Amino acid sequence: MNQEVFFLQNFFNALMLGGLYALIAVGYTMVYGILRLINFAHGDIMMMGVYFAFYTAVLFSSPPLIAAIVAVAGAAGLGFLIDRIAYKPLRNAPRISALITAIGMSFFLESFAVVVFGAVQKPFVQIFKTKESKVILNKVLMVGGARIPLLTFLVILLTLAIFAVLFLIVYKSKIGMAMRAISMDIPTTALMGINVDGVIGFTFALGSALAAASGIMWAMRYPNVYPYMGFMPGMKAFIAAVVGGIGSIPGAVVGGLLLGFIEIFTVSYFPTMSGYRDAFSFIILILILMFKPSGILGKKAIEKV
Amino acid sequence: MSEELVLKIEGLHVYYGAIHAIKGIDVKVPKGKIITLIGANGAGKTTTLSTIAGLVKAKSGKVIFKGRDITNRPAHLVNKMGIALVPEGRRIFPGLTVYENLMMGAYNRKDREEVEKDLEWIFELFPRLKERLKQLGGTLSGGEQQMLAISRALMSRPRLLMMDEPSLGLAPILVEEVFDVIKKINQEGTTILLVEQNALGALKISHYGYVLETGSIVLEGPSKELLKNDMVRKAYLGVA
Numbered sequence: 249m250n251q252e253v254f255f256l257q258n259f260f261n262a263l264m265l266g267g268l269y270a271l272i273a274v275g276y277t278m279v280y281g282i283l284r285l286i287n288f289a290h291g292d293i294m295m296m297g298v299y300f301a302f303y304t305a306v307l308f309s310s311p312p313l314i315a316a317i318v319a320v321a322g323a324a325g326l327g328f329l330i331d332r333i334a335y336k337p338l339r340n341a342p343r344i345s346a347l348i349t350a351i352g353m354s355f356f357l358e359s360f361a362v363v364v365f366g367a368v369q370k371p372f373v374q375i376f377k378t379k380e381s382k383v384i385l386n387k388v389l390m391v392g393g394a395r396i397p398l399l400t401f402l403v404i405l406l407t408l409a410i411f412a413v414l415f416l417i418v419y420k421s422k423i424g425m426a427m428r429a430i431s432m433d434i435p436t437t438a439l440m441g442i443n444v445d446g447v448i449g450f451t452f453a454l455g456s457a458l459a460a461a462s463g464i465m466w467a468m469r470y471p472n473v474y475p476y477m478g479f480m481p482g483m484k485a486f487i488a489a490v491v492g493g494i495g496s497i498p499g500a501v502v503g504g505l506l507l508g509f510i511e512i513f514t515v516s517y518f519p520t521m522s523g524y525r526d527a528f529s530f531i532i533l534i535l536i537l538m539f540k541p542s543g544i545l546g547k548k549a550i551e552k553v
Numbered sequence: 554m555s556e557e558l559v560l561k562i563e564g565l566h567v568y569y570g571a572i573h574a575i576k577g578i579d580v581k582v583p584k585g586k587i588i589t590l591i592g593a594n595g596a597g598k599t600t601t602l603s604t605i606a607g608l609v610k611a612k613s614g615k616v617i618f619k620g621r622d623i624t625n626r627p628a629h630l631v632n633k634m635g636i637a638l639v640p641e642g643r644r645i646f647p648g649l650t651v652y653e654n655l656m657m658g659a660y661n662r663k664d665r666e667e668v669e670k671d672l673e674w675i676f677e678l679f680p681r682l683k684e685r686l687k688q689l690g691g692t693l694s695g696g697e698q699q700m701l702a703i704s705r706a707l708m709s710r711p712r713l714l715m716m717d718e719p720s721l722g723l724a725p726i727l728v729e730e731v732f733d734v735i736k737k738i739n740q741e742g743t744t745i746l747l748v749e750q751n752a753l754g755a756l757k758i759s760h761y762g763y764v765l766e767t768g769s770i771v772l773e774g775p776s777k778e779l780l781k782n783d784m785v786r787k788a789y790l791g792v793a
Contacts, residue, residue: 425653426660429646435608436644441632441661441709 256394258516264400264469266508267407271462272485273492273500274414275327275455281431281495282451284343288350289330290459291482292357295475297323297460298372298467299365305375312375320460327456328449336445361475369474372467385468403465410461411501417454418497427451431495480526484511487533493546502544507532556583558617559713559744560605560636565614567597567604574600576768577614580746582713587735587745589755589776591789592765598748599641601765602715605746606638607631619712633661635712639719643702647691651682654690654701658708668708675704678734696727703734707743714738715746720754732758752789756780764789 272294279287301319304310310318334353338346376382387398418424426447429437438444466481467473484507492503507529515522536543560582567575575597582588590598603609605616607628616624623631632638637658646654655675659668676683679700685693693701699719706714719735720728728751736758739745749755756762756776764772764785772784779785786792 422656422660425649425657429649429657432646432648433644435628436640436646437657438608438628439606439632439638439640439644440657440705441629442657443629 250393253393254516256392257396258512260391260394260396260400260404262509262512263505264403264407264508265512266505267404268462268466268504269481269485269488269507270501270504271407271410271458272481273488273504274497275459276486276489277492277494277497277500278418278427278451278455280489281497282427282448283335283339283346285335285346286350286486287335287452287455288347288482288486289353289357290455291478291480291485292354292361293323293327293330293456293478294459294463294466294481295361295478296326296357297456298463298473298477299361300460301464301467302370302372302375302473303365309377311378312381315375316461316464319464320457323460324453324457327452327454327459330456331449331452336448339445358475358479365473365475367475369472372471372473399468403469406461406465410458414454414458414497423447423450484526484529487529491532491536491543493543496543496545496547499543499545506544556586558582559584559619560746561615561617562601562605563615563617565601565604565616566612567600567609568612569600569609574768575604575611578763578765578768578770580763580770582744582746583761584744585739585742586761587739587747587759589747589749589759589762590765591749591752591755591762593789594750595767596765597768598765599717602638602717602746602748605631605715606636632709635710637706637709637711637714639702639706639714639716641717641721643695643698645690645693645698645701645705647689649690650687651690651693651701652686654705655682655708658705660709662709667710671708671710675707678737679704696723696730699723699727699731700734703731703738707738711743713744713746715748717748718750719747720749720751728754752785753780756785 272290275290276287279285297319300322301315304318305312305315330353334349335346338349373385376385384402385399388395389398389401418427426437426442430444430447434444463478485504488503488507489500491506492499492501510528510532511525514528515525558581562578562580564577564579565575566577578601590601592598600609604611607626607630610625615622618634618636623634646657649657655672662668681697682700682704685697690698690701703716703719716735719731723731732754735745735747747755747759756779759776762773762776762779763770772779772782
């Protein structure tokens with residue numbers, strides 16, 4: 249394989265992986281922007297979303313697309329509920345209390361999945377029964393000599409489309425405006441007649457829906473479902489959010505892509521280092537925290553006048 | 554008073570932890586008037602407004618708005634009923650544009666045409682805001698931010714407009730402009746509850762005033778009379 253083809257192959261892989269990280273990272277960054285809370289259960293919400301899709305498809309033999317939609321909606325509902333039950337009572341408590349609760353929520357969801365769904369890994373591809381979907385999974389396209397699975401393209405396109413919708417919601421819609429206002433000043437937003445808890449709940453639902461979408465695409469590419477599958481992607485996405493500048497949505501995209509590219513390219517150009525692939529992400533995190541703690545696109549907190 | 558009351562506060566007590574911030578005050582705001590609360594720093598003026606707005610909980614007493622008890626309702630519901638607050642320090646959303654800041658004020662309104670009309674009215678009141686619609690709120694000067702804060706509150710078409718120290722930190726020429734605008738807004742039909750440390754300015758444009766000292770009302774009366782009152786002149790107007 250010549251250099252260019254090799255590069256192209258990895259480029260698409262990196263784009264896909266980075267996009268998936270970015271989708272999860274957005275959930276961290278939106279919640280942080282509003283509540284200054286790192287929702288450590290976010291990766292586990294992604295895992296729950298994948299299980300929702302898996303069981304909807306397997307138990308009700310519904311087509312994969314329907315299963316995905318049900319799962320995304322289910323995850324949104326779960327995110328909303330987690331905020332109501334676990335975080336809302338702690339809105340006025342010290343931030344550390346909410347943070348510890350988030351870690352607890354993460355353990356709870358993982359244990360819940362072990363008990364209810366079982367700890368054994370399940371092949372996600374079981375949800376694809378029709379011929380068409382098998383074609384989608386296995387078809388390979390030739391791009392400039394590189395063999396790129398059709399699935400990779402679909403994931404990249406879908407990720408782009410989701411981000412387009414997300415940016416419309418956050419920057420053009422009314423509720424998006426309220427979300428941004430809350431991230432600047434909660435009491436004043438309430439003075440505008442806006443139900444702040446409702447908007448916060450919406451933010452959790454939105455972030456969780458994106459995590460589930462990412463998780464489902466993840467499971468199509470790395471096809472096992474298990475209770476701890478949310479941990480590493482969640483960790484990476486958290487790093488992506490911090491590297492990009494936590495609280496900034498464009499930052500989460502940049503951070504996610506950066507992490508995806510670094511991970512794929514270090515492993516493919518230095519195969520002997522592949523055992524350290526996860527370590528690279530953490531090294532990036534340490535470097536950013538040392539040299540630019542506010543992240544690539546993060547702003548220093550604006551002093552309120 | 555036989556006038557129709559927009560707001561009535563009865564025996565209001567507010568605590569911050571162990572601190573007794575408001576010690577049983579009674580305030581009446583008749584329709585169409587400007588009522589002012591004056592007093593020094595820490596007298597409880599901001600606390601009173603925050604309690605009405607639903608940001609701070611009352612321990613006892615009542616806040617009655619147009620005949621309905623709204624004591625301790627959450628802030629967003631108080632706003633929906635028709636009370637808007639221009640908070641102390643303006644509290645513009647710095648990362649939203651001037652236009653978005655204005656639309657935050659009109660968040661719950663469905664009457665788009667009327668919102669447009671109100672926007673035009675606001676541009677008449679503050680022509681400078683129209684020039685700056687696409688600018689971020691945080692980039693405005695202090696005076697412009699105050700105008701934006703007032704406009705944002707007006708965009709909800711409040712029955713009662715409460716203002717917390719609108720003249721604070723402004724250049725003298727702007728202070729006068731702000732008081733003129735308050736008067737104008739009132740003349741066009743909005744009832745106003747004004748909190749000020751600038752007692753002279755507030756008493757000049759208001760109809761009735763209350764003097765607040767460490768959480769209690771020590772004096773009240775028509776603003777014209779308060780302006781002549783010896784104690785007010787000594788303590789708040791700096792005239793012997």
